Amino acid sequence: MKKLGLTAGTAAIAPAVFANDQPDIQFLNRNTTWDAAQPIRLGLIGAGIMGTEDMNTALRHANVQMTAVCDLYDGRLESAKQKWGSNIFTTKDHKELLKRSDVDAVIIATPDHWHKQISIDAMNAGKHVYCEKPMVHSVAQGMDVINAWKKSGKVMVVGSQGLSSLGNEKAKELLAAGVIGDIVYAEGFWARMSPEGAWQYNVPADGSPKTVDWKRYISNTTDREWDPLRFFRWRNYLDYGTGMSGDLFVHLFSSLHFITNSKGPSKVSSMGGLRYWKDGREVPDVLLGSFDYPETPEHPGFNLSLRCNFVDGTSGTTYLRIVGTKGSMDVKWEEVVVKLNQNAESDDPFMKEQAKLRAASGQEERAKILPPRETSYTAERSWKGAHYDHFGNWFNAIRTGGTVVEDPVFGFRAAAPALLCNDSYFQDKFIKWDPVNMKLV
């Protein structure tokens, strides 16, 4: 295991020595330096919670500037000017931003129902795209984005930043090296128990049709009267959001597909209910998903179980475990914990004596319960994080004419099973999916 750590491609690893009964700990870090000679000028479309976090992370990179922002709410445009300077261009029409020659690339962090159209418009206008997850709002939209991307020759990346993490890269390397044997099962969850965690975001007091371009917001979906909850808490409604699976399962699919090289499951089913947050939302607050991944050239057949619970009184956490024939890996962005079965003989003199007595009396050797052998790979504190690296990979591909892992094909293959969970839940049936050709069966 130590040897494996030391041969990591992108990760520099320094082993540490621990007492025999402690888990073995190895440290991960990244040596990569990106050539940043070419300046990149960014526009932000959707300047809410994640758009702001995305832009601030992007601006930590060398030679990256922000020139323009588009949002539908005055309050967000005003706070963008306060954060990033009064000289930035602001608009409520994304096409106005895309016309600008001082924008090379855009970050799209609008609600999900605008991802497809704005991504396509941006690439058609010659801009590179960082689009937040899930890449699309429905499975029917996936190929339109892929086709526009192929035609444009631009670099488009989808925003499941976890797959640019040291933890995901290490897990991929360990699985390929056979450390946990053949994958047979994987499981993941998101657990939360707070109003914000359950999407009950603050509704600004000045939010009204005077300060929000509501007509534009709903121009690609059902026509309705102004409703501040549908604008500021859009995740709760199917016209704009994609439920728990589109919001959160999609991150777990992205990491799992990256680690296993999988193109996706062939069968999707989900179950759940609205148990607690009965605030008029249209989507469940507890959701379970089961997925069948048949054998492919990339991996043996395995099953995946996912759950999301917004009524979890114990925690606010997330988790992904990959289980193989020899052991398991608990995968986080900044850590991988490998647990392997042990068949080692016990050194305990009492146990040895008991074994001798059993052997002398002709009794069978008694099975022992042993703790699994544990190795933990942990990112060093100096690592700048998955989000920083996700932007680094995108900028590097733009500057070098290269590619990114989470391109629209990858992004659609991660989004599709998540979106199909909603179809399974609302239609009360299994959904069959062809992950290679990216089609419903």
Ligand SMILES: NC(=O)c1ccc[n+]([C@@H]2O[C@H](COP(=O)([O-])OP(=O)(O)OC[C@H]3O[C@@H](n4cnc5c(N)ncnc54)[C@H](O)[C@@H]3O)[C@@H](O)[C@H]2O)c1
């Ligand atoms: N990668 C991650 O970890 C992560 C985390 C949170 C959110 N997200 C994704 O980011 C996106 C935004 O989520 P959020 O939590 O920031 O939502 P938010 O409501 O805080 O922000 C969305 C912003 O988009 C604006 N907007 C709506 N329609 C628009 C349009 N047509 N043109 C321009 N602006 C428009 C709204 O005014 C709002 O300011 C979602 O797709 C979400 O899934 C990703």
